[in-house]
């Protein structure tokens with residue numbers, strides 16, 4: 046049985062950190078702070094200014110439950126129910142991938158083009174294939190006020206979360222959620238088509254870190270036998286939905302650059318940019334026709 050948690054903020058933070066450290070959690074310092082702050086409604090400044098700040102019994106019970114989930118291996122943001130992406134707070138659900146910082150590279154890659162398109166034409170239509178929480182589309186909408194976006198997903202649960210995120214961020218008027226198997230139900234043409242599709246080969250999924258394998262939805266990960274099936278569909282069908290001089294940008298697994306480039310080249314696209322993620326890995330490819 047774990048020790049009772051102290052009811053004063055400073056000692057509580059220490060006890061939570063020690064609990065996660067003892068359990069071998071790699072990011073024990075950060076995770077314990079996120080859990081304590083979230084469930085006690087306090088900030089880092091509160092802990093510094095008033096370490097004796099009292100934390101009530103209800104919050105302590107919630108923190109105890111959250112620490113147990115973390116010790117059992119659940120990722121901290123799943124426990125909190127949200128994750129920051131491109132400065133936006135996005136709610137998560139069991140049906141959504143947890144958006145990753147590496148995916149911000151995709152937003153950075155298309156943002157200048159989206160802004161320039163909006164300035165030139167007074168609009169920029171964005172199609173986000175496999176939108177999940179809506180992360181990529183909503184980040185672009187928040188930075189480009191004249192843009193509109195359609196977020197496509199095969200998962201109704203993901204679309205419900207994306208819609209909620211759009212509304213919470215006051216972007217709902219410019220975001221449309223569309224239930225579709227890739228392009229099947231899509232209509233119209235777009236200046237920017239973005240996708241962070243599932244790209245893990247089916248046979249590799251069992252070897253992923255448990256925090257990914259056991260908590261991110263399988264259909265957000267599984268890219269088919271070689272991990273490349275969604276890229277073949279997107280490259281094969283995007284032409285019918287892309288404005289003249291539009292761009293297609295995709296996130297890739299860090300070993301997939303040459304294969305994905307070849308798939309798009311075979312469908313008539315030119316690679317115009319390769320972007321690396323924060324770890325220096327090839328992560329985003331931008332194509333034009």
Ligand SMILES: C[S@@+](CC[C@H](N)C(=O)[O-])C[C@H]1O[C@@H](n2cnc3c(N)ncnc32)[C@H](O)[C@@H]1O
Nearest residue numbers: 142144175176177198199200226227241243265
């Ligand atoms: C890797 S996740 C990306 C989620 C989000 N765009 C992000 O970057 O955080 C891939 C998404 O593609 C969706 N997806 C998988 N197969 C699909 C299909 N056939 N048609 C549309 N969406 C699909 C999944 O449900 C999941 O939300």
